[in-house]
Amino acid sequence: MKLTVEGTDDYGTAAYEELFRRILADMGKSRAIEHARLVLRPEEPLFIYSVRLRSRPERLMMKDVSEYRKEGNDVLLVISDERYAPSILSKLWARYGRESVDQRTRFEMIVKGADTKDLDNVEVVSGDKVKNEMIDALWRTLPEGMKSRYHVSGPQTVTILATEGILQAEMKEEARRLHAEMEAEADV
């Protein structure tokens, strides 16, 4: 993760650089970030964090994370990527009911009365969820008490702005400009 920090308070800038690294590492988000830029101006106060992700958060469908085939009236489904097993199970329960999902082993299950074309349309992970988790992680790294917040979200970049008083137009403009610069980096 490349990290660029600009701040007006020497001690605070160094401390928040360290905090940002540690908190994101604790939350398992460091590897997902390619470049992060932090603007820290506590005297205003104004904090802008802009993060460009390594890859565009993907929308994963059922066929991307499992294999399935029709067997009689039912469908035999085999999970091919274990990371998504909880999500697959909860989506199937929500769509067909718990009684219709018979989990035989850790990865194999029979979905009664299901249809393969129907399963093709089931979304297991939405790209927005990944971005929302990243935004949540960024809020945690911000100083407490910055209750006026604004965020800009692009295909691969997330930018958040936080201040204590009224959100000024020029603050939002600065956040959007930083966001555009980070987005432009991705296109290079």
Added chain:
Amino acid sequence: MYEVMMYDGGVYRSDELLDLIEDLGGVVVQKSRMAQIMLITMAVPAEDRPTIEAFSKELGGEIKAVPLAGTEIAVVGPTLGRHHMPHPICDIAEQLRQYGAITVVMGLARGRGKETSQISADERAIIEEYDAAIYVLGNFKKCVEDKKHLFDDVSIPVILISGPMPDGLDEDCEGIICGVGRKSERMRRADEIEKLVEIADMTSDIITQRRIELEEDPLFIHPAEVKERLEEMVAVKESLRPAPIVLHLDGIRVKIPYEANREELESIEVLGRRLGDVARISPSRISNSSTIIRILTRSEVEYSDSK
């Protein structure tokens, strides 16, 4: 002046040590026995320390310094949120416990924010029940400086802990230690442990200074002596709180309801006087389940007698 110290040794002949403490005019602050190990925290006249040390050596035990024994100290953060609360505040509280203090950790309701931080009169009154308060603030110099209203009116000694060294706060608190600030993990590196020791040492110095000031006009009775009387109360014996009686420099916190026990507390006899005549007894501002006893100084008692 009384000096507080701890005997760490065996049970063998420890009753003789207890007799010696009594003979010297000292008091036992706390006594705990674990199998054959005996820990006795005592307050004895400072000039009698060599006598206690010599006798402890004879018993095969040793005398340890517990400079903060007999004190209750509040470690205060701007909020209870994860940004301020867990690591440095709990680590500091734990370090002070190792120096013998009873510590409490406290978060203000609206202490966060550079421009919007506040402290209520109730919160200030609660903090002032303790012997000293340690305020742990954050990493930005301007924010720390702008939050001085959280502690500048507090009447007890305040030590400020922050990341950078703030300017212009020397008059508003008894001591400042920088280099801590917000942290995302426990303070366990060598330099961080040194910082914790520095905080505890500064607290000890400030408490010692406060003890010396108290000696200029001594309390009518030492809080540890009142503690012995309080332990005889049925309400205290029945209290399920882990430490029903906590010593302060100038009094005691006893964790029994004020309203139900006021008359009994006031009528306790100490040095031939009613406790109500030589101490101010009031309910704790934290809740009704605790009572604060502030012992008057000798001159205050003389003044009230003369009226």
